[in-house]
Amino acid sequence: MHQQYETLAYSMPLKIKRQTGSLMTKTVNLKADVNLETGEVKLMVAAADLQKLCKDAKISDQ
Numbered sequence: 001m002h003q004q005y006e007t008l009a010y011s012m013p014l015k016i017k018r019q020t021g022s023l024m025t026k027t028v029n030l031k032a033d034v035n036l037e038t039g040e041v042k043l044m045v046a047a048a049d050l051q052k053l054c055k056d057a058k059i060s061d062q
Helices: 047-060
Strands: 004-005 015-017 027-029 031-035 041-044
Touching: 027 047
Parallel strands: none
Antiparallel strands: 004 031, 015 027, 031 041
16 A cells, blocks of 8 residues: 655755756655555655656756
8 A cells, every 4th residue: 555745854845956057946846655564665756847857857968
């Protein structure tokens, strides 16, 4: 059985800093998927945020 939870770091959502090349820092939030039988935790990003990260990666490869 799996359950998804919001993540926190210092009372704020845990985030990944995006590599956009812009002056402003952009981030995406992480979510935790917890296997309630084994205690295994996997960190995930939402599908919309994953698209942003993929777009950032394509721009940085050019």
